[in-house]
Amino acid sequence: MIRILLADDEHLIRGAMAALLSLEDDLDVVAQAATGAEALATARAVRPDVAVIDLQMPDLDGVAVAQALGAELPECGTMIVTSHGRPGHLKRALAAGVRGFLPKTVSSDVLATVVRTVHTGGRYVDPALAAEAISAGDSPLTPREADVLELALEGAPVDEIARRASLSPGTVRNYLSSAVGKTGASNRHEAARFARAKGWI
Amino acid sequence: MIRILLADDEHLIRGAMAALLSLEDDLDVVAQAATGAEALATARAVRPDVAVIDLQMPDLDGVAVAQALGAELPECGTMIVTSHGRPGHLKRALAAGVRGFLPKTVSSDVLATVVRTVHTGGRYVDPALAAEAISAGDSPLTPREADVLELALEGAPVDEIARRASLSPGTVRNYLSSAVGKTGASNRHEAARFARAKGWI
DNA sequence: GCACCCCCATGACATCTGTCATGGAGAACT
DNA sequence: AGTTCTCCATGACAGATGTCATGGGGGTGC
Known part of the structure; x- marks a missing residue:
């Protein structure tokens, strides 16, 4: 039986995913969390097989x-599901030790399969x-x-970016x-949007 | 028995919501769609009680x-669920005749309740x-x-906005x-972001 | 009719941005 | 030791942008 921790801030979806995963005989959702901090605390307590x-x-x-989980509970496989998959997220996630990465557009079969894959040490990326x-x-x-462009993302004028980045406006x-x-x-602004779309910032 | 059409582009969530709603004795998910166009086509075919x-x-x-549905199938109650609820959406939705508006953070109980409320002609907004x-x-x-600001949202220079809005750059x-x-x-840019956050554009 | 708004436009001005040239400090590599 | 790169900075200039004054056309409300 694979013991699963489910973390998602959207109750409806979390509950629904839990229901779907529980339909599988070999999967058991043992804990749920609505925030990142809650997920970590819960994981420490229940030590799931897959998060x-x-x-x-x-x-x-x-x-x-995922990063924190990888450090504290190395035996727990981590996978991420997401609505909007921006390229940069995937890279960061893999760097953080995530072994599964899926958009929420997949079917529940795939989700269950990937949970099993991750549990046995494998990897799966959509x-x-x-x-x-x-x-x-x-x-x-x-x-x-990248730093500067990130600050520019919010539409701040140069002077404010300079202050926030502790640089001179000219730089x-x-x-x-x-x-x-x-x-x-x-x-x-276009550059910032572009870089964000590419996942560079 | 309330006959429901479910439309969501995320398979996982749609399937999961369908599973949850089907647990209720008086609710029946009779159709699902992954896109807006598909939802309309399906609604015409199955004529659900609630979408x-x-x-x-x-x-x-x-x-x-919702707008199209209200015109074509007035007997079908429409409700919207969403991940990121920006104020403007709610206003637009109500204007389009939507009778239920929920974030996906609600529990499945609430979802089911609201489906029933909408079916009996009531309204519910989170x-x-x-x-x-x-x-x-x-x-x-x-x-x-608002038009101009919307075009400015993407970071386009004034000249391009002027072309796209068929206005003079000065205007x-x-x-x-x-x-x-x-x-x-x-x-x-800040103004555009602000207006978007407020749901004005 | 008149006041008041929105729409559209022009011109002028100050400021902000984007670009380029230039240069020094420090790290990395050959 | 020299080359090359990033990082930081300054100054200068053209062009883009923000602001303001001004004005005509059109619709609404009193």
Whole structure:
């Protein structure tokens, strides 16, 4: 019997997934959590075999939870399910030791199968998401460029970005300019959106 | 027996919701759809009593489907479930004749209850979302300002917005400036983000 | 009719941004 | 030791943007 921890902030979905997984004879949902912190605390208490974690949650996101889980409970396989699969998430997740990565568009059969795969030490990444991640390529941005672009995402003016990044406004403009060139965008906002879509920031 | 049409692009969630709803004796999920267009086509064929529709779907969004459904099948109650409830959506949905509006964070009990409420002609809006919508207030933007701001959302330069809106660049800048003033933002990108958060665009 | 709004436009001005040239400090590699 | 890269910074300039004044056309309400 595979003991599963389910973490998702959407009650409806979490309950529903639990119902589906429990239909399988060899799967048992032993705990549920609605936030990242709750998921961690619960995992420490029940020590599940597999943790199925939603990517976006109120406090810690799925990747952060996976990271902590990998350090504390190495015997627990971690997999992530998500609604909006952006390429960068997949990369970060794999780096955090996640062994399964699925969009919520898959059927419950696939979900159950992947739970089993992860439990036996295997890996599974949704083919479509993998293809996207590959086509997105590696980030051409330097770390600072990425930092600055991330701050630019919210539409802040240069001066504020400079303050927040502890840089001079001139330097910020240089990085932004460079990032705009690398992304082929026509201004920093477009560049920021592009980089976000690619998962670079 | 209440006959339900379920539309959601996420297989996992749709299947799971179907499973949950089917546990209720008086509810019967008679059809499912993965896109807005499919939902409409299916609704025409099976004529359900209640349509439970996800807000964000690949083609038509939930509100568009609800609108069409209200016109074609007035006897069919429409309700919307959503992951990210932005205030504007709720307003648009109610205007489109939707009688139930829920976040996916509710429990399955509530979902079932609301399905019954909608079926008997009642209305139900999640209290938290309603409060948000009220606190967001009405849009202070004129229709054109909203149009222009929406185009600005993607970070396009003024000239492109002008082309897309068939306005002169000067006029676009005036609207943008006015919108920036009304939102209290320090530039149009911030204004656009703000307006989007409030559901004004 | 008149006041009041929204729509659309133009011109002028100050400021903000994007781009480029330049340069120094420090790390990594040959 | 030299090359090359990133990181940080400054200055200068063109072009984009934000702001304001101004004005005509059209609709609504009193």
